[in-house]
Amino acid sequence: MVRKLKGNRPAQAAAGNQMDILKQAQAMQQQMLQVQEELKGKELTVSVGGGAVNVKVNGQKEVLEIKLSDEILKEAASDKEMLEDLILSGINEAMRQAEELAENEMNKVTGGINIPGLF
Template sequence: MKDMNELLQAAQEAAQNIQAQMADAQAGLDKIEVEGASGGGLVKIRATAKGRILGVALDDSLLNPSEKHMLEDLIAAAINDARAKADAAGSAEMSKMTAGLPLPPGFKLPF
């Protein structure tokens, strides 16, 4: 049987390995792009799976001052759509990484 020091060393190495994998996964989330849309595609928001907004595209037909309130609502809806897709993409990537770990149900990484 291994002595306590060897067991602690192995646990520490495993924890460091998992921490490095988590850091790599988090960095990868910023490379995955999603697009949220509203108004039938009149407003589009590009974002990363980490939630960073990359760009906003507005159809020219929306650039009417009398439609300002509708445009604001469409932008908010597109951002929310992009955020939901970013969350889904992030969850999918993280579940790939944690697939082999014996985590209790409902336990989410990163902490």
């Protein structure tokens, strides 16, 4: 005769593992929120055109400041397109660096796991 044991040990163990995974995911989510908040305070400044255009952004890819040198403003009177290209170039490079910074900071939390929609 086979005797049944009370309770379902494999199911209980699986439920315990699921709870541990859920707790880890919640802790990771909190850490990611903290990193996103910290990225607001991290600033990057990119200089293009030999210092003619400086673009400052934060780690959340918000443009904080654009500075133009006096020389480039004088040249812009006769070559508006050049100034526009330099500004665009500066913004694009600043955004690329901010994205890289954010990825590196998040990878510290996620261990490099690709989480869709994170950024």
